[in-house]
Amino acid sequence: MSLPRGIPSTTRRQRVQGRNARSRRLLMGEIELRDPAFLLLALLALFVFWLARHNPARIRYSSVAIAEAAPRSLRARLAGLPALLMALAVLLISVALAGPRTPDAETKVSREGIAIMMVLDRSGSMQARDLVQDDYSVDRLSVVKDVVRGFVLGEGESAGEGRPDDTIGLIAFAGYADSLCPLTLDHGNLTTMVNDLEIVSTREEDGTAIGDGLALAVERLRRSDAKSKVVIMLTDGAHNAGVVDPKQAAEVAAASDVKVYCIGAGTQGRAPFPVQDPFTGRTELRLFDVDLDEDTLKMIAETTGGRYFRATDRESLGEVYAEIDALERTKVTEFRYLQYNEHYRSFLLAGLLLVGVAATSKASLFRTLP
Template identity: 50%
Template structure:
């Protein structure tokens, strides 16, 4: 960015042609009378004669440089400093066996519930479609089935977080299957409250987004107790019950043929508990019965939990008149110094090799 602080001084450049005319005009010089000078006209010019224009040109250049320096040309470098007051979000995702139910669609293709969650939650984190992304927020991930697993602590490395989410798989071992909602909530609360010990600046607000398609049937912590703890520690919980009403098609393998087939199974979501958990912490309960409604829920949460981001712009100006100038990758002296060099060179040359007899 280039500007001048006192542009009106540039008006003086209009007087430069008159200065040039005054400096370069022919002056009367001392002469010696000769009877005939025609023979002198064919003599070759010396290098001094050929370069006689240099001293006056230096004087004109000095005047131009001084006028430009008076206009105070400035090169500005803009710097933007972002200040954000972000939100810490812990995403708690169910990966129990019931998440295999094929009652969701992504791009027109039937998918299981976890795949739909990965698609929508990924857009919630990094942005996509109607979701802007949570670029200034710390986001962590906890997944659970019979046990709760802390996959990622709250982080600003969202590509890594989304990669970890996409690598999460539905459990296929009966010994690992179950729905430990309370344990997962307790782990998420622990990770969110630990942020105040790890950071000098406290997080504006702490939010948990709990997504499940079942009811608490494993683990040691009761979801209501975990919600009361969350409320005491200032963690707001949004709960999402995911799955169609009534029955949903679940893939099973026929033990005799080995073929995968779909059977309709009952959907049992403990909506009463999920609603109470949300109410205790000042959050909301949502029900997602398809991909569109799931996306709408994340859009709603995105609107409810906004981060404050402020940008301050600073401009660092370099004064060309008194600071070195960068031209075509070369560092040049300040304009005032260049004008001084030109003026000194003109005086020296005019009184030495280009000295003229008056």
């Protein structure tokens, strides 16, 4: 059998399956009542039936013995049908008023979380190969990106539950700060931006503008309506670029009720960096001096009511993010609502139909003398 034009077979099948599912719920007793108290009106059905059957005759006869002895016709035998139909109508209308319904789907209301700005260093020093991941020596930024993904999504060995209810944004900085992702609940898009993050490739872009990165993060958070606002800043160097002083940025953050967690990443002193040999063209690791300004990071954390953490390897970096994850957990209430299929219309229409049939039959087929 062909289907009407414009209605795909899958759509028709889904509609039929939906109707069958609702019918099964009704048959399996999943129906419930919105206002069960209206069922008390069903008692009126008994009264209506009794009243119609015991309506006293208004014309009196001296004797009806002969009529009672005569055989009764089909019409006479069904004389009580209008009263029965009216009683059933009252019963159906009372059920309709009680609001019969079946649960169809469960909906979840979004929970309110906190606002988090991730501020990541992508300066040239993040090329250092002092952090090991999966038994391989990789650059610092690659390790950081993997840990951040675990923090946001709850993936990885050291990851927690993820942050599904929090709006999270991303800022990267080197010689200047750049807002790469605004505060969002679309964490898939956010982690894509994290994956695409690269270390600066030119000397003009290089530097460590800690103050600019923090100031930009605070500005983004000030626009948020979240009750709790947090910055998680990771760097491996010392402030040497930008126009905003870290102390000034920290004071603005504190005045804006923004808490800052600072993470100093990498080893202190000397670290291996990949260098291309100009004669052979081969890339080899050489040790260079590195400088991490822990005093500035501690000052920022203390000024804003946050904490400073030190991460010298992949494992400790994962533990730092896990600890921040535990510190910034907000207890929220989750509301769940059920969507219902309402069935009162069927009962109401059936009841009104019976009222009409009862009244019509009473006035015509079963009409009696007063």
